[in-house]
Amino acid sequence: MPEPFSLAGRAWLPVALNTGQRKLVQLGEITRPDIARLDTGRPDTDAALAEFLIGFLAVTIGPDNRSEWLHLYRTPPTREQLEAAFAPFANALVLDGDGPRFFQDRDDLSGDETPVEALFIDAPADHFMLDRRYEALSRTGAAIALLTLQTMAPSGGAGHRTSLRGGGPLTTLVVPRTQPNLWQLLWVNVPEGLKGSVDTATHIFPWLGPTRTSNPKENGVITTPEHVHKAQAFFGMPRRIRLTFEANDGHRRCDLLGALADPDDLIVRTYVTRPWGVNYPSNTWRHPLSPYYKQKDKDAEMLPLHLKSARVGYRNWLGLVSETSSSLTTPAEAVALFRRDRARSIGEQKERLRIKAAGYALDNMKPLEFAEALLPLFAVDPDTNKELDRHAKGMIDAADLGARQLSGSVRIALYGENAKVDSGSTVLGSVTSEFWTETEEHFYARLEALSNAIVAAVEAGSLPDRREEISATHAPRWLEDIRRVALSIFDAAAPIEDSDPERLADAIDARRQLSLMFKGHGKNGKALFAALGLPLPNPTSGNGADKPRNR
Incomplete structure (x- = not known):
């Protein structure tokens, strides 16, 4: 031996x-x-x-x-x-x-x-x-x-x-x-x-x-x-x-x-x-390399986060990096420690920083496939990080509202107002997935621009005075990004020119309601504008027919 x-x-x-x-x-x-x-x-x-x-x-x-x-x-x-x-x-x-x-x-x-x-x-x-x-x-x-x-x-x-x-x-x-x-x-x-x-x-x-x-x-x-x-x-x-x-x-x-x-x-x-x-x-246990979450805001118990799909996208980003984004999710201590303390010490350029997320996507605790993703990490100092995270949360919340309205509008266009169709069905699920995928590159580009603007304001000592200006400059750009992508996906999934005659009116109305939502009309539109910190449109700019139904 x-x-x-x-x-x-x-x-x-x-x-x-x-x-x-x-x-x-x-x-x-x-x-x-x-x-x-x-x-x-x-x-x-x-x-x-x-x-x-x-x-x-x-x-x-x-x-x-x-x-x-x-x-x-x-x-x-x-x-x-x-x-x-x-x-x-x-x-x-x-x-x-x-x-x-x-x-x-x-x-x-x-x-x-x-x-x-x-x-x-x-x-x-x-x-x-x-x-x-x-x-x-x-x-x-x-x-x-x-x-x-x-x-x-x-x-x-x-x-x-x-x-x-x-x-x-x-x-x-x-x-x-x-x-x-x-x-x-x-x-x-x-x-x-x-x-x-x-x-x-x-x-x-x-x-x-x-x-x-x-x-x-x-x-x-x-x-x-x-x-x-x-x-x-x-x-x-x-x-x-x-x-x-x-x-x-x-x-x-x-x-x-x-x-x-x-x-x-x-x-x-x-x-x-x-x-x-x-x-x-x-x-x-709190493993230093894993993010944790709690199921309800009042819960004291924190559980390790697991992937539900092989895709790690920007809607997961905030929970993986931000200590202030949500009371329900806490980033890994390694990420949090680096972002609040170590990043300033090593002096790397912020555009070089990333996090690598890796783990098995699970279905009822059975492993499906091993997923890996590299996500940008913006880390400057605690105050700047907090300001950036606030904007990021608003952008993600706005995108989530847009994705839901898009899914609902496609459902009505294809199946009718009263149709009961699972949002996770093949058609509606793929529409939602495509929306998140197509807006991801825009999200990180907007976030980097926001980070640069916030850093410049902090260095100039003018952040409190420039918050409104920064929001007014960058929020409309993100709004246009998600609006353009949502309408493009709708047109591909439910083209009006190919609609069944019985569904034509539904398709036209569904697209119009989707468009109005991105102009701040209706309950979801108001919530979207609030998430981005944008002023609502003049209530006299539309009539009753312009008010979208929430999907």
Whole structure:
């Protein structure tokens, strides 16, 4: 049997260099300036590996304040410094052998063997399929797949726990430059105040101690930050798993890493799993990299946010970045901390700042697909951010009103005034989706222009006097953007010239009502103008026939 496989001393991190070359590097090499990004070959394993590294950095060399954080952002630690900081925690990085095993149960579990492909969240539920993508993994590949499952575990049946944030959680990372290197991406998201020690290691890495099992029939327990170290948020172990290692007599390559890695001495084809792993009530934890929400304004309970579709658009933007936008949604602490404090320190140009949102889109807690999106991040100072967020909320609220009126108008044009058609139907759902997609580029362009105007006013000390001017300049432009897109989509979905004679009057009236809404008429029109801070039109400018019916 080869000596235990330690991630502390092996080249196991798959990365892409600035040259485009892929290679495996050691943990101590992550500050190399030529490493562009992690590159496992899968976006979900890339995301989970980044989270693990951010958490491991927080525990080993994490900052206690902005000054400490900024120093290491500007002057990354050397390989020798990193290896010295990692050394006390080396026993948490051993994948096999007789002692504690990386992200695995302490007990030598017995039971049926499960194909290793089941470690991947998007693997088919039928484990007896003959056509598998991942039949055998190297120890490096198995470590990456295992930490990904433990980080993102979806519902797995009775007793098979979901991850600390539920299945396929949404993660948001700050991207500090147009093309940051790996160190910059990781360190900019490292939280403060989570540094650990040898004495607290068993409370940080759950595989170092007995598993806190959760079978209610066997005095199982829940696990909250009151029971363990808060940093365990990065190293949750909801699934009880033991990998099964076997000799790689055929010198087979890893099905995850392929030619990137030489054939390993040992491979993993199966693993044993048992129910009732660690039970992390998601309402008791706040993961530093995830946004949270509450279902009602009066609720104290905050829950991790999940994606409902594979598209992350600008209507999600405010909840992912703003601490003041809504009492129902709170951005990830990493994003909030950067926006209110760290952005000013590093001096990057604001147009380079972005957030990367990533997670599994879920349908009734079942993963559909892994979604990723890069969204602009405007961050200057708390007061400027607050002013910009106020405008952004108004713009999004106005767009939402426009999308609803558009959907209602198309419904009437196609099916009649009294038709009962689900707004999520194929036709109406696609109309709404197209509206949000077609207005997205305009939204970010308008938001950037607003940001520049607000910054200029703040720097001149004239923001209080220029608020009305800024709103009067920029709000009508956004109004015209959404009006133009809405009418264009209506004309394509319900062209009047092609209308059924019985529907012609409805189609003409529906389009007219949609147009009037964008002129501030009717209940929805008034709400739209209020959202944008625009004065309502003269009530004598139209007659009773001009008042739109709200859809």
